[in-house]
């Protein structure tokens with residue numbers, strides 16, 4: 217809204233200018249009938265409400281100027297207490313309008329006959345003059361209102377900018393810094409009250425070229441007044457097609473690494489107490505792992521799928537001096553070969569078609585001071601094995617498309633369910649890398665070789681999943697435990713966890729009995745412990761041998777055929793075909 221009191225000085229100066237020109241007293245009232253400015257006798261009453269301003273009220277209502285020749289006798293003055301004995305000789309009142317709305321009145325008052333004559337002799341030009349003065353005041357009011365709005369908007373923007381975790385710089389077309397937030401001030405060490413150019417703060421040539429050419433930039437830049445690299449995104453500002461500079465968003469690389477650390481570790485902090493198992497082998501393994509955690513040596517964890525290799529790797533990281541840095545796990549078998557290379561080592565801008573502008577940090581760089589967990593290392597392609605070996609030997613990484621090598625301090629924990637020695641023998645795994653990784657080998661035994669861990673694991677999974685689905689703690693009967701102990705667990709602890717999750721969910725009461733366990737566990741017909749081959753005939757042969765082995769306890773061959781879902785005659789034929797030696801005589 218527009219208030220004359222917001223520009224009181226200007227209003228007073230205008231009143232004085234009018235008084236000077238017309239040699240007459242002037243007063244200006246706002247829409248609340250408060251005298252905002254006044255000259256001569258009226259000056260001392262500025263700021264007061266005008267109780268008897270009947271003429272001004274009329275102008276505020278009608279929006280029309282009025283000239284009163286005989287105040288005191290005029291009909292508008294009838295309600296006034298000075299009616300009939302007014303000290304004024306003549307009065308002129310002209311509206312001040314903003315956007316068509318009357319928001320004040322300029323009043324001219326004559327106290328003697330000579331002044332009154334001057335007013336009345338020049339009515340027309342006087343009214344035009346007052347109209348111009350009103351427009352002048354109205355213009356000032358709008359200007360003041362807009363600059364206040366601008367100030368409010370700027371304040372809102374600065375508040376928003378200061379709430380962001382990124383550094384923000386605003387630069388004009390001449391690359392002059394026009395605004396920045398608190399984070400930018402901190403990460404760029406911007407001095408107070410200095411006019412600065414972008415080049416005073418950042419190594420900005422590439423950035424500016426990209427913004428000018430493409431309207432944006434994304435990559436890394438170096439600070440001029442601070443050490444270290446910054447991630448940077450910049451966007452051109454255009455107003456009606458005209459370039460007006462750019463907004464630059466900055467993130468401290470160390471800060472990003474902290475975010476990576478929080479995302480990779482804090483969510484799933486693992487310590488050795490979470491690795492369950494009281495078998496002698498697990499107790500020993502935990503003890504060795506705890507001891508090696510304190511060193512920085514490369515580790516190789518071997519074990520079948522689901523035995524807890526990643527769990528151990530996380531616990532080792534969490535117990536090491538690297539625990540406040542990132543733990544980055546990457547599955548070498550799950551990522552396509554060409555992507556794996558850039559994921560691990562990163563690349564420079566323009567390294568290949570489709571490479572992201574500004575390049576990309578590799579996992580080794582991101583995990584600097586932390587741990588990289590290379591799962592399924594046996595699936596790593598040979599040419600990447602060479603690169604990995606170099607990283608382990610030289611403790612430096614070279615991004616794709618770069619000749620510069622970057623020093624890194626990373627502990628590598630590799631894991632595999634494959635027989636690496638065998639892979640070395642067949643030439644699929646480099647011998648030198650194998651020995652480099654094999655410095656401290658940890659071998660996690662499959663669950664079937666430490667069956668005494670099963671009761672503890674099963675009960676703790678039952679507690680966990682009961683809590684998860686808000687069920688009363690589901691117990692497990694001794695018979696059910698016995699069934700679990702008899703099974704060979706090809707999927708190891710992961711499979712056991714899944715079976716207990718299934719049973720906790722499916723059981724109607726709050727006890728897992730042998731009957732509520734999945735059928736395949738009860739019928740003792742697990743999948744082959746290790747699928748060595750995907751040859752159909754071999755798989756069939758293995759399945760038949762297994763079924764015969766299980767059924768041997770009852771000596772009933774029909775049972776084996778039923779397990780396999782084939783007829784008795786087919787079973788005989790297959791036994792003959794695959795030359796399967798039977799361990800006992802069947803009925």
Ligand SMILES: Nc1ncnc2c1ncn2[C@@H]1O[C@H](COP(=O)(O)OP(=O)(O)OP(=O)(O)O)[C@@H](O)[C@H]1O
Pocket residue numbers: 490491492493519520521522523524525526527528591633709710713
């Ligand atoms: N000793 C254990 N105590 C408690 N939970 C375990 C244990 N071992 C494994 N687990 C659980 O089993 C699941 C599989 O573990 P993990 O992923 O560490 O196995 P892995 O050997 O790395 O498997 P893969 O080779 O398939 O990646 C996880 O949910 C893990 O928490």
